[in-house]
Amino acid sequence: MNVPLLDLVRLYRTIKHEIDPAIAETVETQRFKLGPAVASFEKSVAAYCGTKRAVGCASGTDALLLALMAWGVGKGDEVITTPYTFFATAGSISRAGAVPVYVDVDPKTYNLDPAKIEAAITEKTKAIMPVHLFGQCADMDPIVEIAGRHNLVVLEDAAQAIGSEYKGRRAGSLAHAGCFSFFPSKNLGGYGDGGMITTDDDEMADLLISLREHGQSELYHHWTIGMNSRLDALQAAVLAVKLNHLDEWSDGRSRNADYYNGRFAGTDIVTPYKMDGARHIYNQYVIRVADRDGLLAHLKSKGVGCAVYYPLSLHLQKCFATLGYSEGDMPESERASKETLSIPIFSLLTDEEKDYVASTVLEFVAAPVG
Numbered sequence: 001m002n003v004p005l006l007d008l009v010r011l012y013r014t015i016k017h018e019i020d021p022a023i024a025e026t027v028e029t030q031r032f033k034l035g036p037a038v039a040s041f042e043k044s045v046a047a048y049c050g051t052k053r054a055v056g057c058a059s060g061t062d063a064l065l066l067a068l069m070a071w072g073v074g075k076g077d078e079v080i081t082t083p084y085t086f087f088a089t090a091g092s093i094s095r096a097g098a099v100p101v102y103v104d105v106d107p108k109t110y111n112l113d114p115a116k117i118e119a120a121i122t123e124k125t126k127a128i129m130p131v132h133l134f135g136q137c138a139d140m141d142p143i144v145e146i147a148g149r150h151n152l153v154v155l156e157d158a159a160q161a162i163g164s165e166y167k168g169r170r171a172g173s174l175a176h177a178g179c180f181s182f183f184p185s186k187n188l189g190g191y192g193d194g195g196m197i198t199t200d201d202d203e204m205a206d207l208l209i210s211l212r213e214h215g216q217s218e219l220y221h222h223w224t225i226g227m228n229s230r231l232d233a234l235q236a237a238v239l240a241v242k243l244n245h246l247d248e249w250s251d252g253r254s255r256n257a258d259y260y261n262g263r264f265a266g267t268d269i270v271t272p273y274k275m276d277g278a279r280h281i282y283n284q285y286v287i288r289v290a291d292r293d294g295l296l297a298h299l300k301s302k303g304v305g306c307a308v309y310y311p312l313s314l315h316l317q318k319c320f321a322t323l324g325y326s327e328g329d330m331p332e333s334e335r336a337s338k339e340t341l342s343i344p345i346f347s348l349l350t351d352e353e354k355d356y357v358a359s360t361v362l363e364f365v366a367a368p369v370g
């Protein structure tokens with residue numbers, strides 16, 4: 001049996017009757033730049049996340065960069081973040097001209113460990129960028145509290161976490177701004193790239209609107225230097241349809257997670273840890289095993305889609321060599337990068353597929369090959 005890690009074709013078939021007309025309608029108008037489809041989708045996302053404003057842009061990476069620019073993070077500044085995340089988190093910090101300062105993760109949630117943040121703060125620290133990894137919010141109360149005491153900006157990398165909740169509040173509404181990605185494999189994925197920044201700050205939202213179109217105040221008048229980073233009207237049309245289904249899909253993922261948790265209970269497999277009061281949206285269902293590479297090979301040989309997020313901590317990436325980190329500096333992140341593995345969790349998995357995935361994992365754990 002072959003089980004894909006993610007099957008977007010299957011998902012499309014269930015909403016084709018809504019998506020196709022939405023795309024056709026946008027094409028009929030020939031209005032591809034911002035316009036009513038984008039404005040309306042921005043309103044919907046702000047309402048969904050519980051913020052006053054939301055500003056669309058061209059990708060999650062751009063959302064991070066635009067937020068850093070808007071909140072004045074640049075040359076000479078340090079930004080505290082996690083080394084266990086997708087590259088864009090730290091890449092955007094460097095792109096903004098600032099320096100990523102890594103703080104190790106909590107081994108249970110794989111999110112930034114608040115207890116380790118304060119020791120990393122210097123007089124150059126300007127911001128903290130926590131990541132809500134795999135669909136669960138970072139422990140935001142202590143992070144926001146520390147930031148408040150040191151007068152730091154907190155920008156959430158919520159790229160994997162739309163709809164995720166922390167103590168009843170949604171990702172993107174927990175700090176100064178939230179940055180989202182609509183990359184196709186995210187829980188709310190477009191048919192191409194897209195991103196958004198959420199905030200309660202009207203002034204900053206207006207600034208972001210200017211920055212995403214070359215820092216213009218009015219057409220062809222530029223008071224600052226921004227970017228070309230708009231959300232496509234076509235993407236907005238697709239995403240608006242998909243947003244209506246998001247909770248149903250997230251609930252499906254959560255039910256699948258419960259199923260796996262039950263099957264793996266009492267074994268050596270470490271299942272995802274869910275914080276008290278959290279809503280986890282399971283962008284990934286990540287398990288931890290000692291012989292991760294062995295399990296990976298076993299699953300691949302049996303047709304089970306799986307992947308490693310992420311095999312190399314950011315502090316050890318070649319492009320960050322000049323930051324001066326070395327192996328052993330971020331032990332929890334390094335260990336996670338060697339022991340974790342994602343298995344299929346998308347909402348449309350059949351009972352048969354879930355059983356096959358769980359049984360194939362358990363088969364290896366009971367009798368490791370090699």
Ligand SMILES: *Cc1c(COP(=O)(O)O)cnc(C)c1O
Pocket residue numbers: 059060061062085086088089131157159160180181182183193194195
């Ligand atoms: C996907 C992702 C991004 C970047 O989003 P893009 O839309 O691909 O640019 C940033 N941070 C994290 C944690 C992500 O998972």
